Amino acid sequence: MENTFDYEDIQLIPAKCIVNSRSECDTTVTLGGRSFKLPVVPANMQTIIDENIALYLAENNYFYVMHRFEPETRRSFVEEMQSKGLYASISVGVKEEEYQFIEELAEANLTPEYITIDIAHGHSNAVINMIQHIKELLPKSFVIAGNVGTPEAVRELENAGADATKVGIGPGKVCITKIKTGFGTGGWQLAALRWCAKAATKPIIADGGIRTHGDIAKSIHFGASMVMIGSLFAGHEESPGENIEKDGKLYKEYFGSASEFQKGEKKNVEGKKMHVEHKGSLQDTLTEMEQDLQSSISYAGGNTLDAIRHVDYVVVKNSIFNGD
């Protein structure tokens, strides 16, 4: 793997504009046969999404993935979403009880439209076996498998039956995997995404490391169909994290899914907790993301997301904030 770079090292090069207004630019994306307003999905973490946010996103044509950290509520969640005529998108792990949960859904004739297999080291037989188990019992569910960081892993999970793979090991804001283990795509996530995308024959979800809205366009350019984001979604009024007041300023807590706070014990900890500034409503951020992405499309010289995939880029090595 040569020429590594990350989001802050890259700038996309503008092409001649073909629209009269940015509002003509279409940010919609299709995943698993459904069309969504944005190629963005809030991370399936307990301080980022809950049932209310999932409902809001589904009702308003955004993609969501519910987290897996209250396993006893997942079956009723699927039933409730589908009884409202909405899609159900849940997460599972790979432990024995997760196999039983898939069997329980199949016996009840409940097919979630999307199932994300959510573990740290997704290039494993544990994930391959779970993909096969889901595909055998719930063949109509769209399976997203991860997380991975190499083309070999993408190929293996696709060959096992995954409908999409999720790329990103260690680039997250509350991640300490890179420090604790020395492994991952932290620091070169964008290059890892490009590397993986070259091997992929199905959609890739870029996961972690997004710090600005421009990073969404860069992810699309380097091969992502969808971008999973945690920290930028952590500070909203609706965010499930606890409110904290410090020196008269309001913050929300944001913790890693492999943190001590999530696990309730200090074992194999690979995540931390931080406080994120309170920043208004979720819809305000989604609207701003849409406007910024419409602008990206216009700079790419097109009117759909696809235009962003065809522009050139330069490597500017850590200088994009110069002059700000």
Ligand SMILES: NC(=O)C1=CN([C@@H]2O[C@H](COP(=O)(O)OP(=O)(O)OC[C@H]3O[C@@H](n4cnc5c(N)ncnc54)[C@H](OP(=O)(O)O)[C@@H]3O)[C@@H](O)[C@H]2O)C=CC1
């Ligand atoms: N994207 C990322 O960079 C990372 C994300 N996370 C998030 O944290 C949460 C918890 O993840 P995870 O610990 O995988 O989930 P689980 O705690 O559900 O563990 C899943 C299974 O995989 C095993 N396992 C975990 N890590 C490894 C490894 N490195 N090698 C071999 N086996 C392993 C576990 O056993 P045992 O615990 O006994 O080893 C367990 O049997 C998830 O939501 C995940 O997405 C965590 C770290 C990195």
Ligand SMILES: Nc1nc2c(ncn2[C@@H]2O[C@H](COP(=O)(O)O)[C@@H](O)[C@H]2O)c(=O)[nH]1
């Ligand atoms: N290494 C760890 N990664 C984690 C943990 N919890 C979540 N995550 C990953 O981070 C992204 C979100 O990244 P952000 O940069 O947008 O904040 C999330 O989707 C997971 O893949 C963790 O405890 N350790």
